[in-house]
Amino acid sequence: MSEPALPDVVRRGRPRDARADAAILRAARELLEEMGYSGLTMDAVAVRAGVGKATVYRRWSNRAALAMEAFLAQAEQGSPFPDSGSAREDFRLHLRALARLAARTEFARVLAALVAETHEDPVLARALLERFVAVRRADAALVIERGVARGELRRDVDADIAIDGLYGPLYYRLLVSRARIDTAFTDALVGQVLDGLARRPDRGA
């Protein structure tokens, strides 16, 4: 969002107040957590942040953009990608962490709303894709690469399909089927995908 601000020369007038950015995002996150997306109204954000509505709109062009930012801020810190020496173990831990995040917060509810908005607004779609989807997929691709290099995974693995096979069912349960997401599930998921990808050491014999 906020442009990088052409180092020195150009900017004139009173500079943006960085505290406003923080207060707005904080208010947005709180409202999302407390009342979900429908509770995130621009008026409510402005009031809670102690800020005029124009100050909000100066930074985010509409409600969905702000919600997206607030969501991403939370999501980005949510689920680290470990490097345990085993791809299977890396995915297991990552999916468990993701499941825990979803259980603890309004993650699913907010994501559902944002996903809906992306289907109405291409700009938003790009934001979600680049800052949420692509980032995680890149991390996951790295895990797979390491697994291949290490000989843990087959050389001809289709990383895209594999990642879809891991994330897909999880988001499907999170958003659509609302089925329970526990360790048993995430582990089974990893099993289902990786058992097809793992090298069959006995095969060559």
Place this chain on the structure above:
Amino acid sequence: MSEPALPDVVRRGRPRDARADAAILRAARELLEEMGYSGLTMDAVAVRAGVGKATVYRRWSNRAALAMEAFLAQAEQGSPFPDSGSAREDFRLHLRALARLAARTEFARVLAALVAETHEDPVLARALLERFVAVRRADAALVIERGVARGELRRDVDADIAIDGLYGPLYYRLLVSRARIDTAFTDALVGQVLDGLARRPDRGA
């Protein structure tokens, strides 16, 4: 909606006009297709259906409930489940049909909106679950059962995980990652899941 209505005795007063139901649903479907969920306003539906707003609200308690109904009406006829004699083939055909439906219509856009609404309203969540998710999963479970009986699939298959493995990635692409859904993808999906489930005839040898 429309309970079966205790055959004779109970119903009193002027009966609901079935033509109104049809006109409203038709209007709702058209608006969804033309303008997406945000275009489905109760006023617009009433006007287009040539019906008073009260007549709409008498049948569906709010906008989301009506949209759900309109969506389900369309979705229910959308993707038949074949019985080709092979589970792999059944799934291949089914997923291809589903992909085609999604490509042809505003399926994803509408589903995304409805999924978001289910996260705000438990009644709606039940409706989507029972009339959309569960129905298809039951059909899919049947395909798996037949596959097992026929010896095509392993006896110890976890049907739930398998079905999640098929639908999950598809809906993930449809709703979240917006990646291309083509025959290559759906076929690869079926491969990924079924190759782990298929009996290994050579194994016993």
Place this chain on the structure above:
Amino acid sequence: MSEPALPDVVRRGRPRDARADAAILRAARELLEEMGYSGLTMDAVAVRAGVGKATVYRRWSNRAALAMEAFLAQAEQGSPFPDSGSAREDFRLHLRALARLAARTEFARVLAALVAETHEDPVLARALLERFVAVRRADAALVIERGVARGELRRDVDADIAIDGLYGPLYYRLLVSRARIDTAFTDALVGQVLDGLARRPDRGA
């Protein structure tokens, strides 16, 4: 309202139920007294009377007509016109009775609503005029006539103006200025009008 009913021959089918008339009027009167004119909705009347809406509309063509009927039913029994032997005394007693009626009931509130309706609907205007205004004025005119005959009032009295002078201020306070209406007021009113009308016995001397 209810047509005179062409004695015998013509009427076919199930005859009207006289108890419905009573129940409707009773419900209407109660609602007027409890919630004022705005509380007299046709649905509420029908429910309270234990009657279908069509049954109400068969008897009164609209809400205002029914309210008028209910009002008149109450008003007609409200304020008898005495014959005490003195016009002054007759008016005094009558106005006091009217004031008491207004104090005890929602008379003013309902009348105000009905008056407003008469300005939108000439049929209603005629009803109020003929069944409320004219009736009372005729009675009052009789009192004046008796007073003239008796020598209590001047021979050249303009009865219309006199009656306006008595009723006008009372209804003005009742409807418009909402000022207190007590015995002092009604008596003063009679004084103001009749002192101008009384024969001046000393004059001839």
Place this chain on the structure above:
Amino acid sequence: MSEPALPDVVRRGRPRDARADAAILRAARELLEEMGYSGLTMDAVAVRAGVGKATVYRRWSNRAALAMEAFLAQAEQGSPFPDSGSAREDFRLHLRALARLAARTEFARVLAALVAETHEDPVLARALLERFVAVRRADAALVIERGVARGELRRDVDADIAIDGLYGPLYYRLLVSRARIDTAFTDALVGQVLDGLARRPDRGA
């Protein structure tokens, strides 16, 4: 409406647009004149004034309050109170002017509706009393005072009753009995009341 606004300090935010006030009142007045009270819908006012509904509701809390304002705006300029040197003449002229106003406009129809509303809403009642009734009565009281000072009227006159005696019959005809209001009537009215109030020069003799 519009409080005098604590000179500087307090007012914050964008100030109300005075043109909106004017446009709304204008629209309201026109609608009252064209279609009567029932034609004064908030939607119609907003549309005709080229204003959002919220802008209307920000200023007047409901339909009745707005109608009252529009009525008063018109009524206030309607009937000047002359000072001819004679109380009788002052009243004669004033009542004639009032009658003309009523004949020319929807005065009675609108007043009737507003009077009805005052019986449902005390806030409205106060408004009508203070800004319509009391103002005119005060003017009339002044005329009487001058008449007394000048020796034209009796010293012991009860101004309240006298004023009721003048306005009462007029509003009674206007609202309730709908009888003709012409010069003959208003003049007779003044006669009826003032002839009782005038000093009887011959009396002292």
Place this chain on the structure above:
DNA sequence: CAATAAACGAGACGGTACGTCCCGTCTTCAG
């Protein structure tokens, strides 16, 4: 150091949809 210019809190603005309520009419089945 004054002028300029943008940002600020506040809140009014035009617009649009919501879901509710009531009107007066119509449609069913029962007597």
Place this chain on the structure above:
DNA sequence: CTGAAGACGGGACGTACCGTCTCGTTTATTG
């Protein structure tokens, strides 16, 4: 044909947000 019941088309109500637009004030940078 009347009765109770209640659905029907229509249309206004008052509320809530949206995203934009003034206000008067504050705060850096520029001349």
